[in-house]
Structures are given as structure tokens and as C-alpha cells.
Amino acid sequence: MSKLRSLLYIIKQSLENLLKNWYMLLASVFVLFTGMYIMGTLLITSGSISAILNEQAEHPEVEVICRSEVSDDDSLLIYRAILADERVSTCKLNTKRDNFELMKKTLKGYEEIFQYEDADSNVLYVSFDIKLKSASRLEEFSEDMRKVTGVEEVQDNDSIYKYFRSISRIVKTGTVVALVVMGFFSVLLTVNTIRLTVLARRKELRIMRDLGASYAFMRGPFIAEGITIGLISALLAFFAVKGTYNYLAGVLHRSEENIRSIITLKPFSTYSGGLLTGFLLGGLAVGLIASMLAIRKYIDTERDDEK
Numbered sequence: 001m002s003k004l005r006s007l008l009y010i011i012k013q014s015l016e017n018l019l020k021n022w023y024m025l026l027a028s029v030f031v032l033f034t035g036m037y038i039m040g041t042l043l044i045t046s047g048s049i050s051a052i053l054n055e056q057a058e059h060p061e062v063e064v065i066c067r068s069e070v071s072d073d074d075s076l077l078i079y080r081a082i083l084a085d086e087r088v089s090t091c092k093l094n095t096k097r098d099n100f101e102l103m104k105k106t107l108k109g110y111e112e113i114f115q116y117e118d119a120d121s122n123v124l125y126v127s128f129d130i131k132l133k134s135a136s137r138l139e140e141f142s143e144d145m146r147k148v149t150g151v152e153e154v155q156d157n158d159s160i161y162k163y164f165r166s167i168s169r170i171v172k173t174g175t176v177v178a179l180v181v182m183g184f185f186s187v188l189l190t191v192n193t194i195r196l197t198v199l200a201r202r203k204e205l206r207i208m209r210d211l212g213a214s215y216a217f218m219r220g221p222f223i224a225e226g227i228t229i230g231l232i233s234a235l236l237a238f239f240a241v242k243g244t245y246n247y248l249a250g251v252l253h254r255s256e257e258n259i260r261s262i263i264t265l266k267p268f269s270t271y272s273g274g275l276l277t278g279f280l281l282g283g284l285a286v287g288l289i290a291s292m293l294a295i296r297k298y299i300d301t302e303r304d305d306e307k
Contacts, residue, residue, distance in 0.1 A: 035182025230283030
């Protein structure tokens with residue numbers, strides 16, 4: 001029963017301390033929340049980019065566009081040659097009519113451009129959508145296709161892969177920098193918040209010491225205060241990151257099909273468990289470290305006075 005009373009006392013004192021210094025509480029929570037939000041956003045961004053890179057590596061794609069003078073019948077020879085290539089996984093043939101219909105769909109609202117129904121047979125082209133078995137042979141295959149008679153242009157996703165890979169390196173570096181910088185300021189401000197309550201309760205702490213209270217018991221309310229700040233910040237950061245992610249996923253879902261084919265976002269539930277655990281552990285760690293640093297000087301001073 002005495003342990004329960006001690007625990008209730010510690011919780012009550014920590015809440016009272018936080019309410020008395022509410023302005024410092026808000027400042028501490030804001031800084032820690034901001035740091036966690038930035039780190040969480042960077043971590044999820046890094047994870048999403050890694051997923052895109054894996055997708056691009058597993059399904060390297062090449063689009064081969066023929067010259068307009070290549071007829072649908074002539075393109076069958078190229079189509080058979082592509083299918084016979086050992087590097088090719090799948091190949092889709094898009095006739096001139098297919099590309100004409102696609103253009104009409106893309107330029108919907110400008111129907112006057114398509115008043116001549118035979119435009120597709122004179123202007124447009126045959127194309128092939130190709131998926132390779134391995135990304136390691138993407139550049140080699142693209143070069144070989146450029147040498148094929150009748151091929152106008154070859155587009156592959158190698159440049160996209162390299163682009164996202166460079167962004168991934170930048171994001172990972174930014175995550176480390178944010179962790180160090182925001183972690184330092186979070187601990188520093190939380191230390192100052194708790195130190196204010198320590199200074200305000202010096203007399204009370206001396207009375208408790210004279211009555212035989214242990215230093216562990218005296219530390220309790222301040223440790224609970226630091227943990228509370230950390231956990232509040234962690235929960236706020238988690239829901240803020242979740243809201244941001246779901247909003248961006250909705251925007252992407254409403255975007256053009258060609259954008260969705262490159263950038264695919266996994267459900268937030270893919271990251272939520274690890275993210276929430278990391279935030280809670282991070283907030284707990286910052287709260288403990290800050291509270292211990294805040295009261296260490298006072299406790300050490302009191303022990304020196306006893307000697």
C-alpha cells in the first residue's frame with residue numbers, strides 16, 4: 001500500500017509541476033514534437049524511396065517507340081524478335097490505333113484536334129512496353145534496341161532509378177543530422193523545464209530529506225515529469241506524421257496515372273508499428289535523460305552539504 005501511495009504522490013507532483021510551468025511544458029513538447037515529426041517524416045520518406053527503388057530494380061521497364069513509317073504489320077517482326085530475347089520477361093505491343101486512343105484520352109477536352117479519324121495511320125507510331133528479367137541488363141538491352149531498324153526512340157527507367165537513389169542518400173543523411181540536432185535541443189529544453197521545478201521546490205526537497213526520504217523518492221516526480229513530456233510529444237508526432245502521410249497518399253491517388261506508375265506508397269500501417277514504438281522509446285529516453293541531468297546537480301550539491 002505504501003508503494004502505491006508513493007506512486008500516486010509522484011504522479012500528482014509531476015502533474016502539478018507541469019501545470020505550474022505550463023509555458024515551459026509547451027516549449028519542451030513543441031521542440032521534441034518537431035524533432036520527432038521531422039525524423040519520422042524523413043524515415044518514412046526513406047522507406048518509401050527504398051520501396052520505389054526495389055520496385056524499379058525488380059521490374060525494369062523499357063518503352064520502344066518506332067518511326068511513324070513503320071506499319072502495324074512491319075512491327076510484328078520487331079515484336080517477335082523482342083519476345084525471343086532471353087532478357088525480356090514480357091512485351092506489350094501498342095498499335096498506332098492504341099496510341100491514338102491513348103492520346104485522345106490524355107488530351108480529353110481538345111476533341112477538335114482529332115477531327116481527322118485517319119490521323120493515327122499517318123502520324124502516330126507503334127510502340128512496345130517491355131519488362132526485363134533483370135535490372136543489370138537494362139542499359140545493355142536499351143542500347144541494342146536503339147540499333148534495330150525502324151526504332152525511333154528507347155526510353156527506360158534507369159534514369160528514374162538513379163534519381164531516386166541519389167534522393168535516398170540525401171534523405172538518410174538528413175535523418176542523421178536531424179536526429180543529432182533536434183535530439184540535443186529537445187534534451188536541453190526539457191532539462192531547463194524540469195530544473196525550474198527543482199529550484200522552485202528546493203525547500204520542500206530539503207524537508208523531505210530531513211524527514212528521511214530517499215534520493216530515489218525525491219527524484220520520482222521529476223523523472224515522471226520528463227517521461228510525461230516525452231510521451232506526449234511522441235503521441236502528437238505520431239498522429240501528425242500519420243495525417244501528413246495519409247493526405248499525401250490521397251493526393252497521389254488523385255494524380256495522373258503515369259505518376260502513380262512510378263511513385264507507389266504503401267499503406268501507413270506498414271510503418272505505423274515501428275514508428276510508434278520508436279517515438280515512444282525516443283520520448284521515454286529523452287525524458288529520462290533530461291530529468292536525470294536536471295536533478296543531478298541539485299542532488300550532488302545536497303550530498304556535498306551533508307558531508
